[in-house]
Amino acid sequence: MPSLPSLCEITAQARAKRERRKDARPGELLEAALELFVEKGFAATRAEEVAKLAGVSKGTLFLYFSSKEELFKAVVRENISGRFTEWSAELEAFEGNSTELLRHCMTAWWERVGSTKASGISKLMMSEAGNFPELAAFYQEEVVLPGNDLIRRVLQRGVDSGEFRQLDVEYGVYLLLAPMMFLALWRHSIGLCTAHDATLDPVAYLNTHIDNLLLGLRVRPEAGS
CATH class of the missing domain: 1.10.10.60 (Homeodomain-like)
Incomplete structure (x- = not known):
């Protein structure tokens, strides 16, 4: 015993x-x-x-x-901004071409952030930033600027390698951000009450956007070449 x-x-x-x-x-x-x-x-x-x-x-x-306020900042760091070092290293180590990297970044965003509760932070900031300027400044510094920089590097990588045409990279960033912000808003607003059979498929939507975006970004062969 x-x-x-x-x-x-x-x-x-x-x-x-x-x-x-x-x-x-x-x-x-x-x-x-x-x-x-x-x-x-x-x-x-x-x-x-x-x-x-x-x-x-x-x-x-x-x-x-x-x-x-400090609790909110900790939530943002835990779910988004604290992961930028990891995401930056992943970008640097990526071995595929820039087309593959762009598609990977946007689909990975959906899997890791967009499809989670953390995507609701973007909607919260859009609606309440004006009432909380200190939090808005914090979010700009720790999320918006580093996030924009990652996208900028993806686009510049494609331009430098000759895969993407010359473009205004600063505004090109917003072309990639637009579908992400739309999905974040949709998921935490109308997406909550849309009938199941009419629900937007986020992955299909992102892939359609990426396919069309790449048509404009890729360098086209000259006629007769």
């Missing part, structure tokens, strides 16, 4: 469980905050609601995040 654990062992196990729970709390709070920010918006989301959804007290939330 196995021996019963000693009091010291029980105490150690309880302490370890508490420590594991403590370590998990920031992630649980960020997950709860993302859900509520996307569902209700920044202004309408209250700190106590986030704490309740995460299963902790409001005081516990403020042990980890000093304000609702």
